[in-house]
Amino acid sequence: MSSVNQSITRVIGLISGTSVDGIDAALVEIIGTDFDLKIELVARATYPYPAQLRERILAVCAGDAISMAELAQIDDAIALAFAQAAQDIQIGQQPATLIGSHGQTVYHRPPHPSLGYSLQLGRGALIAHQTGITTISNFRVADIAVGGHGAPLVPRVDAFLLSHPQAGRCIQNIGGIGNVAYIPPRHGEWLSKIRGWDTGPGNSLLDLAVEHLSAGAKTYDQDGKWAASGTPCLNLVAQWLNQDYFHLPPPKSTGRELFGVSYLQQCLQDAEPHQLSPADFLATLTELTAASIAHSYRLFLPEMPQQVLLCGGGSRNLYLKQRLQFLLSSIPVLTTDEAGLNADFKEAIAFAVLAYWRQMNLPGNLPAATGAFEEIPLGEVHPAYQAT
Incomplete structure (x- = not known):
C-alpha cells in the first residue's frame, strides 16, 4: 500500500502496564500509512503514579471490592494523571494533534467460552477535555467484539x-x-x-x-x-x-x-x-x-x-x-x-501508531494474534472539547 498522506502527524502514546509502575509517554512524529510507516521518537518519559493512587490500582487489580463511586474516582484520577503526562511530555516541543491512550488495565478475561472482557481505566473523554487534544482510547473492545482476546495488540x-x-x-x-x-x-x-x-x-x-x-x-x-x-x-x-x-x-x-x-x-x-x-x-x-x-x-x-x-x-x-x-x-x-526502536517506550509508541491508524480508519489488530474474526480499526475517538 502506498502512502496517501505524506504530512507529518505528531501523536502522543500513553500506557501504564500490568506492573503499574507509572505512565510511559512517547511523543512521536508519524508519516505514511502501514507498509510505508515511518516514525521518529521526539520525546519520552515515565511519570510515576502518586503512591496512594498506585496502591488503590493494585488493590483493584488484586480483586478488592469497591463501590461504583470509588471506581469512578479511580477512573477519573487515572485519566487526570494520563492527561498531565500528555501535557508534560509536550513541554518545549511542538504540540501534538492526537493522543493514543491505552489506559490502565485493571481486569482482563479471555474469550472462553463467551466473548472476552477487558477493562482499562483512564477514560479518553476526560483526557481529551483536559488536554484539548483528540484522544483515542479503549483499544481492546473492538477486537473483543469480533471474537478476539483484545490482546496482544502490538x-x-x-x-x-x-x-x-x-x-x-x-x-x-x-x-x-x-x-x-x-x-x-x-x-x-x-x-x-x-x-x-x-x-x-x-x-x-x-x-x-x-x-x-x-x-x-x-x-x-x-x-x-x-x-x-x-x-x-x-x-x-x-x-x-x-x-x-x-x-x-x-x-x-x-x-x-x-x-x-x-x-x-x-x-x-x-x-x-x-x-x-x-x-x-x-x-x-x-x-x-x-x-x-x-x-x-x-x-x-x-x-x-x-x-x-x-x-x-x-x-x-x-x-x-x-x-x-x-x-x-x-x-x-x-x-x-x-x-532502531526504543525498548523502554515501544509499547507507548505502539499506541501512538494505533491511534494514528484509527484516525485513518486502518485496521490495528491481527486476527492471527488475537483470535478475532476479522481485521478492524481499534479505539474509541474522543474529539477535543472546543469551548464556545
Missing part, C-alpha cells in the same frame, strides 16, 4: 516497524505480563504468517515477590541483581510449567487475574519444601519467566526465529536476559534498541 505495529527482509524475529515484550509477536521474513504472504500471544508472567510475579521478601522496602529487582545472587530450583520451575496456561495453544491472553498475588502465594507454598533463600526464590521465579518464554516458542512457533528482540521493563533485567539467552542457545537475544 503485533501489527511490530510487523511494520521491526520486520526484516531475511530474518524471522520474535519481538518479546516483558512488562508485568510477557507477550510475543513472531514476525517472519518480510516477503511473500508474510503478514498472514505473523503470530502473537501472551507468554505468561513477565515482571508481575518478580515485583510482587521483591515487595514481599523485602517487607515493602523494594518494589523491583534492579538489573536482576538480587536474583542473580541466587540459584534457581529447576525442579520447581518444571513443576510450575505444568500449569494449564503454558500448554494452552494460541491465540491466548492472560493477566494479574492468573499471575498475581494468589499465584505468588501458591509459589511460596510450593517452594517451602525446597528451603530456598530469598535470592534462590527470586532466581527461580526469574527462571519461570525465561523458561515460559522459551517453552512457548518451542511449542507454538511454526519455526524458531533467527533473532529475539526484547522490549519493556524486563529487557533491562540483565539476569533475566542472560537466562533467556541460555535457554534459547544460539539464537541471539537482543533488544529493540538494536533494531
